Amino acid sequence: MVSYIPSIHFELNTYRIFIASLLLLLASTSFAQDYKTITAQKGDGIYSVLKQNGLSPGEYLNQFIELNKTKLGKDNSLIIGRTYRLPIVAEKKPQIQDSAPVTEASQEKKVYEIFGDKYKDVTITSRELSKAVFYLMSGHGGPDPGAIGSLNGHLLCEDEYAYDVTLRLARNLTERGATVYMIIRDPNDGIRDEQFLTPDRDEVCFPNQTIPLNQLARLRQGTEAVNKLYAQNRSKFQRLVVIHIDSRSQKQNIDVFFYHDKRSDAGKKLANTLKDTFGERYARHQPTRGYNGSVSERNLYVIKNSFPPAVFIELGNINHTRDQKRFIFSDNRQAVSNWLRDGLIHDFNKSFK
Numbered sequence: 001m002v003s004y005i006p007s008i009h010f011e012l013n014t015y016r017i018f019i020a021s022l023l024l025l026l027a028s029t030s031f032a033q034d035y036k037t038i039t040a041q042k043g044d045g046i047y048s049v050l051k052q053n054g055l056s057p058g059e060y061l062n063q064f065i066e067l068n069k070t071k072l073g074k075d076n077s078l079i080i081g082r083t084y085r086l087p088i089v090a091e092k093k094p095q096i097q098d099s100a101p102v103t104e105a106s107q108e109k110k111v112y113e114i115f116g117d118k119y120k121d122v123t124i125t126s127r128e129l130s131k132a133v134f135y136l137m138s139g140h141g142g143p144d145p146g147a148i149g150s151l152n153g154h155l156l157c158e159d160e161y162a163y164d165v166t167l168r169l170a171r172n173l174t175e176r177g178a179t180v181y182m183i184i185r186d187p188n189d190g191i192r193d194e195q196f197l198t199p200d201r202d203e204v205c206f207p208n209q210t211i212p213l214n215q216l217a218r219l220r221q222g223t224e225a226v227n228k229l230y231a232q233n234r235s236k237f238q239r240l241v242v243i244h245i246d247s248r249s250q251k252q253n254i255d256v257f258f259y260h261d262k263r264s265d266a267g268k269k270l271a272n273t274l275k276d277t278f279g280e281r282y283a284r285h286q287p288t289r290g291y292n293g294s295v296s297e298r299n300l301y302v303i304k305n306s307f308p309p310a311v312f313i314e315l316g317n318i319n320h321t322r323d324q325k326r327f328i329f330s331d332n333r334q335a336v337s338n339w340l341r342d343g344l345i346h347d348f349n350k351s352f353k
């Protein structure tokens with residue numbers, strides 16, 4: 001349960017201090033030492049190294065690649081002299097919080113201030129994602145507004161719209177029993193239903209870090225926040241979802257695009273499942289529309305360096321009138337976040353047994 005508390009709400013100062021010191025403690029004591037490491041020798045490959053360490057390649061191959069994806073050579077070969085992390089054997093004992101299943105009649109209610117006054121009360125309607133942990137990261141924030149478009153004299157800032165969709169997704173996943181961490185957090189913008197979201201600069205990075213202006217420092221900060229949490233949740237299913245809005249020429253109408261790191265099979269599977277879910281929903285709701293969303297590899301710092309399998313989503317072109325409708329209207333922001341939730345549930349059901 002402790003890992004659940006810091007995920008979304010921070011309404012109590014005492015909790016905040018307690019969690020901050022807990023996180024500090026975890027970060028400084030257990031994180032670095034949790035992984036056993038090996039140094040690759042001549043002739044070593046992932047299979048042989050896993051076997052030598054009593055880990056079944058069938059079970060741990062993908063995890064090994066995820067943990068070491070920045071250090072692998074061509075075709076996932078090991079490079080002699082480099083140090084690699086070994087996956088941690090999953091705990092087989094049941095989690096305490098699963099021992100008392102929630103029945104329909106006793107649906108749990110929780111309050112998360114981060115969703116704002118109108119949306120802070122959340123009813124946990126199912127436990128289907130109780131073994132899933134999602135790290136949700138909206139693009140930019142703090143001093144960096146990301147892409148800027150305009151409509152009817154209003155500035156449209158990428159970070160505000162990406163944040164609202166991400167927050168709606170966080171609420172959707174929480175309702176289904178998931179543990180959700182909002183990595184970029186705004187202390188006073190909850191879920192907003194207006195068309196024009198006022199830009200501000202007060203977003204912070206989990207748990208409460210000032211976001212630097214320098215791009216690399218900003219990306220590293222978010223990635224490190226995710227990677228610290230990853231170590232605490234290792235017996236669970238974990239995914240990182242990064243949400244941005246693209247900026248292209250005014251003429252270019254684009255669909256929702258999904259990117260994954262080239263070394264991550266799980267990330268690729270996740271991206272494809274999300275794309276298929278969007279294709280299926282568009283076919284159902286707007287049969288004449290056609291959908292040209294795509295999945296591709298892309299070399300992006302956050303998805304390359306984060307430990308959990310990750311997907312990077314571009315919701316559209318902030319400069320294109322038709323794309324703008326996808327995020328200007330709150331109903332559409334909600335629909336996008338519902339479809340993302342449904343895709344994430346499919347991915348969880350396919351990947352985690």
Ligand SMILES: [Zn+2]
Pocket residue numbers: 139140146147158244245246
């Ligand atoms: Zn962006």
